[in-house]
Amino acid sequence: MVTLADVARHAGVSSSTVSYVLSGKRAISEETRRRVERAVSELGYHPNAGARALAGRRSHIVALVVPLRADVYVPIMMEIAISVTVAAREHGYDVLLITNDEGPDGVRRVAASGLADGVILMDVELGDQRIPVLREQGTQTALIGLPDDPGGLSCVDHDFAGAGALCADHLADLGHREIAFIGYGSGVYDRHAGYAERTLTGFRERAQQRGLRFVHRPCEGTYESTAGTVGRILADRPETTGFVVQNEGAIGPLLSLLRSSGRTVPEDASVIALCPDQLAEQYAPRLTAVTGPTKELGRIAVDQVMRRLAAAARDELPDDELVLLTPVLTVRESTGPNQERA
Amino acid sequence: MVTLADVARHAGVSSSTVSYVLSGKRAISEETRRRVERAVSELGYHPNAGARALAGRRSHIVALVVPLRADVYVPIMMEIAISVTVAAREHGYDVLLITNDEGPDGVRRVAASGLADGVILMDVELGDQRIPVLREQGTQTALIGLPDDPGGLSCVDHDFAGAGALCADHLADLGHREIAFIGYGSGVYDRHAGYAERTLTGFRERAQQRGLRFVHRPCEGTYESTAGTVGRILADRPETTGFVVQNEGAIGPLLSLLRSSGRTVPEDASVIALCPDQLAEQYAPRLTAVTGPTKELGRIAVDQVMRRLAAAARDELPDDELVLLTPVLTVRESTGPNQERA
DNA sequence: CAACACTATTTAAGCGCTTCGACACTTCAA
DNA sequence: TTGAAGTGTCGAAGCGCTTAAATAGTGTTG
Numbered sequence: 001m002v003t004l005a006d007v008a009r010h011a012g013v014s015s016s017t018v019s020y021v022l023s024g025k026r027a028i029s030e031e032t033r034r035r036v037e038r039a040v041s042e043l044g045y046h047p048n049a050g051a052r053a054l055a056g057r058r059s060h061i062v063a064l065v066v067p068l069r070a071d072v073y074v075p076i077m078m079e080i081a082i083s084v085t086v087a088a089r090e091h092g093y094d095v096l097l098i099t100n101d102e103g104p105d106g107v108r109r110v111a112a113s114g115l116a117d118g119v120i121l122m123d124v125e126l127g128d129q130r131i132p133v134l135r136e137q138g139t140q141t142a143l144i145g146l147p148d149d150p151g152g153l154s155c156v157d158h159d160f161a162g163a164g165a166l167c168a169d170h171l172a173d174l175g176h177r178e179i180a181f182i183g184y185g186s187g188v189y190d191r192h193a194g195y196a197e198r199t200l201t202g203f204r205e206r207a208q209q210r211g212l213r214f215v216h217r218p219c220e221g222t223y224e225s226t227a228g229t230v231g232r233i234l235a236d237r238p239e240t241t242g243f244v245v246q247n248e249g250a251i252g253p254l255l256s257l258l259r260s261s262g263r264t265v266p267e268d269a270s271v272i273a274l275c276p277d278q279l280a281e282q283y284a285p286r287l288t289a290v291t292g293p294t295k296e297l298g299r300i301a302v303d304q305v306m307r308r309l310a311a312a313a314r315d316e317l318p319d320d321e322l323v324l325l326t327p328v329l330t331v332r333e334s335t336g337p338n339q340e341r342a
Numbered sequence: 343m344v345t346l347a348d349v350a351r352h353a354g355v356s357s358s359t360v361s362y363v364l365s366g367k368r369a370i371s372e373e374t375r376r377r378v379e380r381a382v383s384e385l386g387y388h389p390n391a392g393a394r395a396l397a398g399r400r401s402h403i404v405a406l407v408v409p410l411r412a413d414v415y416v417p418i419m420m421e422i423a424i425s426v427t428v429a430a431r432e433h434g435y436d437v438l439l440i441t442n443d444e445g446p447d448g449v450r451r452v453a454a455s456g457l458a459d460g461v462i463l464m465d466v467e468l469g470d471q472r473i474p475v476l477r478e479q480g481t482q483t484a485l486i487g488l489p490d491d492p493g494g495l496s497c498v499d500h501d502f503a504g505a506g507a508l509c510a511d512h513l514a515d516l517g518h519r520e521i522a523f524i525g526y527g528s529g530v531y532d533r534h535a536g537y538a539e540r541t542l543t544g545f546r547e548r549a550q551q552r553g554l555r556f557v558h559r560p561c562e563g564t565y566e567s568t569a570g571t572v573g574r575i576l577a578d579r580p581e582t583t584g585f586v587v588q589n590e591g592a593i594g595p596l597l598s599l600l601r602s603s604g605r606t607v608p609e610d611a612s613v614i615a616l617c618p619d620q621l622a623e624q625y626a627p628r629l630t631a632v633t634g635p636t637k638e639l640g641r642i643a644v645d646q647v648m649r650r651l652a653a654a655a656r657d658e659l660p661d662d663e664l665v666l667l668t669p670v671l672t673v674r675e676s677t678g679p680n681q682e683r684a
Numbered sequence: 685c686a687a688c689a690c691t692a693t694t695t696a697a698g699c700g701c702t703t704c705g706a707c708a709c710t711t712c713a714a
Numbered sequence: 715t716t717g718a719a720g721t722g723t724c725g726a727a728g729c730g731c732t733t734a735a736a737t738a739g740t741g742t743t744g
Contacts, residue, residue, distance in 0.1 A: 001456075001730095003729095003730055003731085004730065004731060004732095005730080005731095013693075013694090014693070014694050014695075015694095015730090015731080016693080016694065016695080016696095016731095016732080016733075017692085017693060017694075019731070019732060019733085020692095020693085020732095020733090023732080023733095025732090025733085026691095026692080026693090026733095027691065027692065028692070028693085029691085029692060029693090032692080032693080044454070046450075046451060046454035046455040047455060047730085047731075048396070048455060048456050048729085048730050048731070049392075049395065049401065049455045049456055049457040050391075050392050050393075050394075050395030050396035050401060050456060050701095050729080050730080050731090051392075051396045051699090051729070051730035051731040051732090052392075052730080052731055052732080053391065053392030053395070053396075053699095053731090054390070054392035054393045054395075054396050054699045054700065054701080054729090054730080054731070054732090055698080055699050055730075055731040055732040055733080056699085056731070056732055056733090057699075057732090059391065059392060061438070064439070066424070068424060074416065074417040074420050074421075075416040075417065075420075077420060078416050078417075078419060078420045078423075079416075081420075081423075081439065082408070082410060082441055085439050085440070085441045086441055086443060089441075089444065094438055094439075094440070094452075094457065095438065095439045096403075096436055096437065096438055096439070097406070097423065097427050097436075097437045097438070097439045098427070098436070099424055099427045099428055099431075101428060102431065108388075109388060110436075112386070112388035113388040113389060113390060113391040114343075114390050114391050114392055114700095115391040115436065221624075222623065222624065223623070223624055223625065223626050223628070249624055252594055252624060252625065253624070253626065256626055281564065281565070282563075282564065282565055282591055282594065282595070283565065283594065284565050284595065284598055286565070343700095345699095345700055345701085346700065346701060346702095347700080347701095355723075355724085356723065356724045356725075357700090357701085357724090358701095358702080358703075358723075358724060358725075358726090359722085359723055359724070361701070361702060361703080362702095362703090362722095362723085365702080365703095367702090367703080368703095368721095368722080368723090369720095369721060369722065370722070370723085371721085371722060371723090374722080374723080389700085389701075390699085390700050390701070392699080392700080392701090392731095393699070393700035393701040393702090393729090394700080394701055394702080395701090395729095396699085396700080396701070396702090396729045396730065396731080397700075397701040397702040397703080397728080397729055398701070398702055398703090398729085399702090399729075456730095
């Protein structure tokens with residue numbers, strides 16, 4: 001193993017000089033810098049992470065806490081995880097993956113041991129148990145999601161309420177008056193997952209403003225469950241011409257069911273999905289969809305943690321930031337004017 | 343911050359005694375052990391990770407290298423990542439997430455800095471550049487996937503060849519003679535992704551043994567691409583009654599296209615998918631599918647790394663293990679006897 | 685030209701833990 | 715009764731790095 005001292009000897013300087021060259025925390029002459037850099041690359045030196053963490057009181061690691069649950073669309077989680085990792089690397093940080101099965105203890109362990117300098121929490125629930133732990137540890141934290149009380153933390157999330165409103169507006173603009181909102185399984189609403197509630201609230205408020213009649217139906221996302229839900233909607237409210245789907249698993253079944261009930265999309269029924277564009281493109285017809293910039297979520301969360309860390313290093317009190325990303329409506333082939341009213 | 347020394351003082355012993363209580367590496371009297379344990383919990387002590395890594399020359403971290411590419415079914419990657427993380431925790435290890443955009447350098451950095459004690463590589467390609475790096479660093483490594491030369495490494499993977507053979511057998515048993523294999527995009531085959539090639543080889547060999555005629559068609563997995571591919575198959579080989587799909591994105595389109603070409607599944611055409619059961623259940627009709635135990639992959643990879651680490655700690659040469667997990671065929675509603683031949 | 689400021693480098697003191705060897709004490713066979 | 719072996723605890727030396735303080739060298743200024 002090559003150490004700082006080896007590099008120093010090889011370059012003919014003291015080891016602190018090497019350290020300063022590497023960290024840039026002190027002025028170093030051009031000549032010395034070059035000698036050190038040559039020694040570093042000739043010896044293939046990589047600073048020992050443990051020693052660096054111990055002496056520098058910084059691990060250069062952020063922990064990313066991911067949910068174990070699979071009731072959210074998994075590719076999104078992965079996309080966030082990857083964008084967090086890539087963004088963290090740009091700050092010289094690595095990412096530790098923590099699953100939520102340890103609960104608040106996992107977060108405490110990682111923060112208290114100094115394993116991670118900061119924490120990014122995904123899938124935040126209202127009244128999340130991990131938040132008080134992080135607050136009391138004084139760990140720099142960013143949430144992907146919105147808690148009830150974001151004091152002392154930075155947050156970033158999609159503007160789900162705005163996304164819901166966008167759906168309502170689009171269907172209203174097309175002349176639809178009778179809408180069905182097919183949501184996540186009831187478990188998701190039971191645990192007050194913010195994204196589900198906020199989407200629904202945003203949709204509901206705008207729907208009321210625009211004079212839409214609508215029902216919200218939770219749906220587990222399996223074929224059976226969707227068949228039951230959609231069947232009941234079509235039976236009870238045959239006038240329904242607009243469908244909003246938030247549960248990715250329900251999209252395929254919904255389209256099949258509409259077709260087999262004799263309805264053509266978009267002539268007889270309009271379908272708008274709250275899902276990533278990639279998924280929306282996979283169906284026939286391609287789906288009009290509302291989505292937010294997922295990769296940005298990860299990147300912004302990392303930036304927030306880094307800013308907090310930098311402030312704390314200067315002994316300042318970090319700002320609590322709150323960023324909501326604007327959702328985008330992409331009109332494709334699954335929505336059209338309400339023919340009934342023509 | 344609470345340190346070992348604080349705990350020692352509070353318990354009235356020396357700090358080495360506390361260390362031995364915690365590590366169990368030396369005999370400690372019942373009485374002392376209890377006093378120390380009480381002090382630990384009263385003070386809320388968590389050993390400093392950096393110091394532990396430095397002194398013990400073990401970071402208690404394994405790196406998991408995930409692909410950036412999205413051409414494999416992402417939920418599987420996530421499932422593996424999570425099972426790795428959970429399994430690692432059971433050994434007292436944490437997981438560092440590394441994306442492949444750093445290439446071999448990422449792996450080198452993490453290994454050479456002692457940030458990770460071991461590495462788990464996903465999405466291994468034939469002739470993978472990261473493998474020689476790991477070998478020369480002497481890092482304990484497990485691969486999820488099979489490289490061309492697994493010397494000095496442990497490997498675990500699904501038995502994709504077996505999975506391909508299982509598909510051929512099932513269709514042959516049902517009397518199908520003219521099969522289309524709808525694979526991944528051609529890029530996947532171009533980079534010699536092992537899983538794609540091995541599935542195809544396993545299928546091809548068994549198909550030949552069983553006297554099946556078949557074509558293999560790469561397919562990007564979008565609706566358009568699948569429509570083109572399937573359209574050509576139906577036009578060129580109208581006798582085709584069996585379909586094997588490996589690209590998850592192509593499943594939905596394939597089913598739609600068969601339906602709109604007037605073919606009923608499974609009466610007129612049998613479809614068998616190489617995909618997770620959860621996905622197979624989502625379609626109508628539910629798909630007969632071949633899949634392997636994904637969670638096991640992560641767990642076994644972790645076990646392999648831990649065994650290698652333990653052997654290396656005893657100054658032994660770790661065994662190279664190679665585990666192939668047997669795939670399982672689940673017959674559902676999308677396959678049936680070939681009616682043409684009746 | 686002394687006094688000073690400024691720059692570049694070194695010295696040395698830890699960071700909090702693990703672990704080796706030493707030591708005190710007990711037990712037991714010779 | 716003594717030496718050997720075993721048991722439980724402690725002291726101290728690092729692990730490889732960062733950083734404050736000291737030092738040496740180099741101009742600048744009154």
